[in-house]
Amino acid sequence: MSAAILDGPPIGRILFPYMAQRTRDVIAAGGRFVYYTTADTAAKILGNRQVWMRSTTAMNDYMEVEHGFDCLNASYNAEPRKTFNRALDACFPGLGAELLELFNGWLPGIRQDTYLLCVSEHLPEEDRHGRLSMWRAYGGQAGVALVLNGGVMFRESHALGAYTSPVAYLTPDAFASDFTRIAEAMAAETGYIQTFDRDTIKTHAFNMLRFAVVCTKHPGFHEEREWRVVASPAMYPSDLLSSSVEVVRGIPQTVLKIDLENHPDRGLTGLALPELLNRIIIGPCEFPLVVVKAFRQLLTDAGVPEPGSKIFVSDIPLRHLGV
Structure with missing residues (x-):
């Protein structure tokens, strides 16, 4: 996983300015992310030492991916495309x-062969209770938040063929403005960009468009502060990603699986649970003490030191209505 554009060449900061800024913001806030889910899913992640990436075509956020394409398409049918093409052609x-x-050749694959793992930025003031809106959206009757140390998200490694990006919450007009600013920045750095070969710049620009499609959402979701781990195995294959057909909420589907283990010889560290897991927040549920005991055992089995010190029970007053 890699979003390490701050330490990389300036071309990354020219083409991905939003990613650069959000990366600085997250690191300044402690560099942590959080995965809100059900207690059942969290227990499987810890027990199997594995996370799943789901296809965009099978996720709740599928229409948000279409929102990103609609924003890009609107810009490509208006003035921003002309500005962008002039900068490239120069x-x-x-x-x-x-x-x-x-x-356009890869667009069907981007739509059909893109897999995501979605997490949220975690702020220090959320350490004890979590975030109410996320409990409501993802916690179900018994929610758990896995707070993660984000070093692996920013480390430069191509071992997984999976790459991290913040989600941008944009209207089509705001998208067009950002797109134009990137084109203008490219035009101002023509001499520098020409120090790279043609195919390198084409690859960078292609990935800018790809991430614009899969990591742009409607502004109404802005409070999620979402980041996405994006994998397209047909485009960037990796022997560290396995796939299988699993049933998720009653729907059989292909998922990609990331084993939570380090591969230091390939630059991939910080992914093993003892290093990755910062804390667990047990969300509002009927039997919190039972859940705490179960997760303490799961952490012990996973080799996480002092597991009891990593588990917190949120007393946020969320109530589920009976049906």
């Missing part, structure tokens, strides 16, 4: 048309 003649052909 660096390498004809590159704008080449990029469009490449992107």
Whole structure:
């Protein structure tokens, strides 16, 4: 997983300015993320030492991916495309048309062969209770929040073929404005961009468009402060990702599986549970003490030191209505 554009070449900061800014913000806030889910799913993650990535076509957020495409399509049918293509062609003649052909060729794959793992930025003031809106959305009758140390999210490694990005919450007009600013930044750095070869710049620009599609959501979701781990195995295969057909909420579907283990020889560290897990917050539920005991045992079995010190019970006053 990699979002390490702050330490990389300036080309990343030119093409991905929002990612650069959000990365700075998250690191300043402690560099942690959180996965809100049900106690059942959290127990499976810890017990199996594995997380699943789901296809965009099978997730609640599928229409949000379409929102990203609609924003990009609107910009490509208006002035921002012209500004963007002028900047590309000034660096390498004809590159704008080449990029469009490449992107359109991969578009079915982007829609059908993209897998996501979604987490949220975690703030220090949420350490004890979590975030009410996220409990409501994802906790169910017994919610658990797995708070994660984010070092692995920012570490430069291509071992998984999976890459992290913040979600941008944009209207089509705001998207167009950001797209134009990136094009203008490229135009201002033409000489620098030309120090790279044509294919490298085409790949960077292609991935900018790809992440714009899969990591743009409606502004109404902004309080989620979401980041996504994105994998497209047909595009970036990895022998560390396995797949299988699993039943999720009654729907059989293909999932990608990430084993929570380190591969230091391939630059992938911080993914093993003892390093990855910062704390567990037990959400509002009927039997919190029972859940605490179960998760203490799961952490012990996973080799997490001092497991009791990592478990907290939220007393946020959320009540579930009976049916």
